Amino acid sequence: MTLDPITLTVIQSGLQQVCDEMDLSFSRAAFSPVIAEANDRSDGIYSAEDGSLIAQGSQGLPVFVGVMQFSTSTIIKMIAAGQVAAPKPGDIYIVNDPYLGGTHLMDVRFAMPVWREGEIFCWLSNTGHWPDTGGAVPGGFSASATAVEQEGLRLPPVRLFKEGELDPEIYAIICSNIRVADQRIGDVKAQAAALYVGQSRLTRLLDRYGDDTVREAIAELRARAAQQMRAHIAQIPPGTYHASAFIDSDGVVNEPLEIRLAITADQGELTFDFTGSSAPCAGPMNSVLATTHSSVYLAMRHIFPDVPISAGAFEPLNILRPEGTFLDAHYPRPVSGCAAEVSQRIAEAVFAALVEPLPDLVxxxxxxxxxxxxxxxxxxxxxxxxxxxxxxxxxxxxxxxxxxxxxxxxxxxxxxxxxxxxxxxxxxxxxxxxxxxxxxxxxxxxxxxxxxxxxxxxxxxxxxxxxxxxxxxxxxxxxxxxxxxxxxxxxxxxxxxxxxxxxxxxxxxxxxxxxxxxxxxxxxxxxxxxxxxxxxxxxxxxxxxxxxxxxxxxxxxxxxxx
Structure with missing residues (x-):
């Protein structure tokens, strides 16, 4: 089957609209001002096979693009390995573990499979910043934390909603570990409601065009996004471009942390090498790998904003794992500053490296x-x-x-x-x-x-x-x-x-x-x-x-x- 351009565009806009309605529903129903007014949240559609990004709301946080891709992939793998209970229709998983494709503990992710004829067609996922998840200080931003436990409650993927019903035992555990617990139900139900709205809107789209047609459109959109990103990267003269960015301190040791970056442009692809960056730090300014990747993705989105948001846009971006640095944090390193601060220093390093070859765009x-x-x-x-x-x-x-x-x-x-x-x-x-x-x-x-x-x-x-x-x-x-x-x-x-x-x-x-x-x-x-x-x-x-x-x-x- 070959899709005509008009149908492809309509399906692309339809997928985007599903995510936008999830974003809007989440903000309108949420209790906390940080979600309801500040819109510190995001919603997206992810592949049933590997969790890769299909579409994200235009009003969602870009840093969550890659992060939810990682966390959805992790849930899929853990289900396949029997480490997490297999889903049923109406189930919603909750997870905020930074080391399982996350950011910091306050960014709580929900994930729900969308079923078609007894099979999972895709996953819907969203992230909302909760005002508190416990820990040493209200709000979770423990500037002098030296272990993640000091930052709050860490949740592996568990089914918070089972066949559409909130699990009272799991919810009781959460409430027993956070401040102002009686107010969280408003955010929890808003986050779940956004996914149910997305399921309803996506089902309508699938019923109209058919599952096979939408699958074909998703594959085509991913391929075109990769092609478009490669065409943009081709504007960069071949070579290696260097830059550094600095973080004031980690909150514990009063010395700067350095992000050292070398970007190599070659045949429509970019390779990002953070070799030489500072070692893992004592305080909360470590970044988990998912956030490091997502920071590079969002920086490139700033430079080339016309490339559609999908996993295809990330394919030409090769990020070497920054092992042994504070940009590849492992348990129990504290990470409350990773999404909010370190991610932006990573983006700054990307901008500083590419402003010379792309002066009109950066x-x-x-x-x-x-x-x-x-x-x-x-x-x-x-x-x-x-x-x-x-x-x-x-x-x-x-x-x-x-x-x-x-x-x-x-x-x-x-x-x-x-x-x-x-x-x-x-x-x-x-x-x-x-x-x-x-x-x-x-x-x-x-x-x-x-x-x-x-x-x-x-x-x-x-x-x-x-x-x-x-x-x-x-x-x-x-x-x-x-x-x-x-x-x-x-x-x-x-x-x-x-x-x-x-x-x-x-x-x-x-x-x-x-x-x-x-x-x-x-x-x-x-x-x-x-x-x-x-x-x-x-x-x-x-x-x-x-x-x-x-x-x-x-x-x-x-x-x-x-």
């Missing part, structure tokens, strides 16, 4: 931090406790076509900071400031975007604050003569006295009471091209709007507003 480095700020507290007079999780954006890098976006979402996804009004409504906090991080944009012919500057006050009770962020020691890299972006800054005011954490933007278990403040200023994007070539009127406009001072304009550009 940007200077973006902020590259999710700004993970977890606040867990109690309000005794109201008889309640809470876990608040704040993510935040930063500046994008300048590029050949213009300046970087200010306060854009992180490199790894489309997640955005929850609205201030929602946070103040749900938690006992007051935002005193929510503005651009002035002066943070890396200078360049096209400057980087500005980061975010926000300040939160604790209004009631007591709380404990934890941070896992990055780019506090050095800012995002400029490109082709552009300057680095401004650094991340965290300042805590405790009992009227302000201080900066020892590890700059990593700390845990800081005791706060009513009246204490936390201020965070996120990184700006790197500049693109020599600052001296920036148009004087653009410098003057930034000064007029208060984004730069006269002194900063003179220092960075040799120009003044006058």
């Amino acid at each position: 940007t200077a480095s973006p902020a590259g931090s999710s700004g993970n700020f977890a606040l867990g507290g109690e309000v005794p007079e109201e008889g309640r406790s809470y876990v608040m999780y704040q993510i935040s954006g930063g500046g994008y890098g300048g590029y050949a076509g213009g300046d970087g976006i200010s306060n854009g979402c992180s490199t790894i996804g489309i997640s955005k900071a929850p609205p201030v009004e929602i946070m103040e409504q749900q938690f006992p906090v007051l935002y005193h400031r929510y503005a651009l991080h002035e002066g943070s944009a890396g200078a360049g012919t096209h400057r980087g975007g500005f980061g975010l500057d926000y300040e939160v006050e604790i209004l009631k009770g007591t709380a404990r604050a934890s941070f896992v962020m990055d780019h506090g020691r050095t800012g995002p890299q400029g490109a082709l003569g552009g300057q680095d972006g401004g650094v991340n800054r965290v300042e805590v005011t405790q009992g009227g006295t302000s201080f900066v954490p020892e590890h700059l933007s990593k700390a845990q278990d800081i005791a706060l009471t009513a009246g204490d403040h936390v201020r965070v200023r996120t990184p700006g994007g790197g500049g693109y091209g020599p600052p001296s070539d920036r148009a004087p009127e653009k410098v003057a406009e930034d000064v007029r709007l208060g984004r730069l001072t006269e002194e900063e304009a003179q220092r960075d550009y040799g120009k003044t507003a006058s």
Whole structure:
């Protein structure tokens, strides 16, 4: 059978729509602001044979693309080996084990097979960031953890839903190990509902076109994605391109970690070699292999965004296993910073390596931090406790076509900071400031975007604050003569006295009471091209709007507003 182009396109759009509806259902039904408002989640369709990616929602986090491919593959293998109970219609597996194709423990994945005539046609899977999965500190971002057990509850693949019914015993185990457990049922049911919506929509598509036709379309779309990616890679002159990116510290040892990358372009394929990167670290900035792979995938998606999302797009990308480095973490290494921070340094290294051969397609480095700020507290007079999780954006890098976006979402996804009004409504906090991080944009012919500057006050009770962020020691890299972006800054005011954490933007278990403040200023994007070539009127406009001072304009550009 040969599919005509129109049918192929309609099926491709239909598969995408299934995933988009799952994303929308998940966010609309979820309880936690980090999912319902910030959209820290993703949904996709995966192969029944090997778990490879078929389609993913356009509004899902790119970093979860490769990760769910790995975790679905792992579930399939474990079922075949008898290590996991075989599924029945209506079953949904839950898993958050980082070493089984995951990220960190807070990213909880559900997976459900879709049945057709007694056989599994494909798998649906989604990931949602739970505000808490237990561990040493509220929110799971234990900046000084030295073992994964300190970060929270680790779940292997188990059937949380059996033939459509929530297993009360497994759910009780989960609730007994997490904070604010009574609120998790809203997220659990929302996550499951998204998969059931996907099953319904996919069944409608299969009924309309037939299973064999859709299978043929999936195979053709995968082949075309690989072909398109190879055609794009062919634009890169053959050779090897080098770059490095640095992480401030691992939260335990106050020394930088280096990601060393060599990318070799040859005959439509790229080989990524991380040899020479830092050894496994003591703290939570290790990356599991699935996240390392997914970080490379998402970086290439940024560079070539028109390539359809499927496993075929990854076929021309050969990633050598970075054995013996912190980019290939094994149990019991702590990993809470891998998806949110290390992944973005990996992407930064890819951008820095490829901006020279692809100057019109690659940007200077973006902020590259999710700004993970977890606040867990109690309000005794109201008889309640809470876990608040704040993510935040930063500046994008300048590029050949213009300046970087200010306060854009992180490199790894489309997640955005929850609205201030929602946070103040749900938690006992007051935002005193929510503005651009002035002066943070890396200078360049096209400057980087500005980061975010926000300040939160604790209004009631007591709380404990934890941070896992990055780019506090050095800012995002400029490109082709552009300057680095401004650094991340965290300042805590405790009992009227302000201080900066020892590890700059990593700390845990800081005791706060009513009246204490936390201020965070996120990184700006790197500049693109020599600052001296920036148009004087653009410098003057930034000064007029208060984004730069006269002194900063003179220092960075040799120009003044006058």
